[in-house]
Amino acid sequence: MSKKAVHFGAGNIGRGFIGLLEHEAGYEVVFADVSAALIDALNAQPSYRVHEVGESGHDHTVTGYRGINSAEHEDDLVHEIATADVVTTAVGPTILRFVAPVINRGIESRDPSAAPLAVMACENAINATDVLVGEMKKAAGDWQTIASRAVFANTAVDRIVPAQDPNAGLDVAVEPFFEWAVEQPPFGDEVPDLPGATFVPSLAPYIERKLFTVNTGHATAAYAGFAAGHHSIAESLADPAVADLVKRVQAETSTLLSRRHGLDPDDLARYREKILNRFAEPALPDTVERVGRQPLRKLSGPERFIGPAAALAEAGLPVDALVEAVGKALQFDVPEDPQSVELQKLLADLEPGEFVTQVTGLGSDHPLFGALTAVVADRQANL
Incomplete structure (x- = not known):
């Protein structure tokens, strides 16, 4: 049949x-x-x-x-x-x-x-x-x-x-x-x-392992690479500063995955290495603009940056790399991407705290709010 x-x-x-x-x-x-x-x-x-x-x-x-x-x-x-x-x-x-x-x-x-x-x-x-x-x-x-x-x-x-x-x-x-x-x-x-x-x-461990390792890492490489003037993801990861940020971001998200789902830290380390090798494959000519598109969605509450960062902050755990990656995302200025255009307009129009609440959904009482407000203010100072 x-x-x-x-x-x-x-x-x-x-x-x-x-x-x-x-x-x-x-x-x-x-x-x-x-x-x-x-x-x-x-x-x-x-x-x-x-x-x-x-x-x-x-x-x-x-x-x-x-x-x-x-x-x-x-x-x-x-x-x-x-x-x-x-x-x-x-x-x-x-x-x-x-x-x-x-x-x-x-x-x-x-x-x-x-x-x-x-x-x-x-x-x-x-x-x-x-x-x-x-x-x-x-x-x-x-x-x-x-x-x-x-x-x-x-x-x-x-x-x-x-x-x-x-x-x-x-x-x-x-x-x-x-x-x-x-x-x-x-x-x-x-x-x-x-x-x-x-x-x-x-499915929860699979969804979050993928989202917070692959998607968070990929987007970090795109935004950090764009900020550094690179064209492709492979080129971005050949930059030691970009590669270092991606590794630090993924190390933070792995901490959350291990705590939340009981995933083995050594298995997660091997998974991260495999993911980085995939991203760095020169035969995959992926561009930072394609991977970075729709930044407002990627900066929203449950998504690849704010989702893990908020959970880690609530647990009192480090989020420095994730916040740094958010700062790189705020520099994503691509006229061909409607969300990028809207992102830059919001940065120009809103106070830092207003921006954080509107884009991420987090209120001023959240432990991540202060760090995000600071990184937004820093971006606005350089517009």
Whole structure:
């Protein structure tokens, strides 16, 4: 019996990570995207290549897929969801609210006797599937019916997919390493057939280990590299000052991970070393501007800097490196990135304390507030 996965987001991550793993698990992959040019290219080309860079990389050929323009052919997409086994997303956390209504329609159209649809949001955010479910509930007319015909599971995803060669077409360059952890309890004993995914009893350690080591470290390298005038992440990490800050930041977040989840410090040290080697891979031409984009989201309360720094400060533990990294983020001034433009406007318009509260959500009574206010004031003095 054939299997089908509907994947929202036919961009580089969708094609080079989740879509690839679904293809290799034997699913027919239906890519849904609002980009007419991208969907037309997918439907015109019977295959594309995923190239793993570096000495340990391999090439993969993806076939047996289709594309649907979700802006123009919603009814067709509803039918595909109604008859799918798996629905996944890689659209960005802020776009989940736009895909929620059509997922609702697809599940409502599902045969009640069919196996529940597995729904997993594969985004760079904590508990993104919960976010998707929240948006689906807002848009739902009959949530009980939808909830009875689907299973929702949070995931943690990790694979570096850098900016691509503009002449590559549908082909995607990625790093060889990947991790797709999915919480098992929502599925019980009936987990989806996805050999590329790891089903785990509790996702929290995986989510935070990835977010506070990979994402925090990557963003630190981007912001410190940008501030130092570097172009790529690899070039930034060749700068001893940038590399030192990234290492100190990751050492602080590892302290939190060890305390919160009982993760072994030696295992975390090896994990950090692996992550730094991934970032420094010269065959991954990732730019500081791409990695650093959307700085306001990355400086928000639960995210990669403030999340761990706030928890460490509440425990009375050092946060000097994380605060220094926040200071580097405040220097991210890229006119092409709307959040960067807004960040610089807020720095120009608000008092330091007002800025901290509005951007991070922390009040003046929080133990991290003073350090953040000082670093904001320092940035404002140099505008």
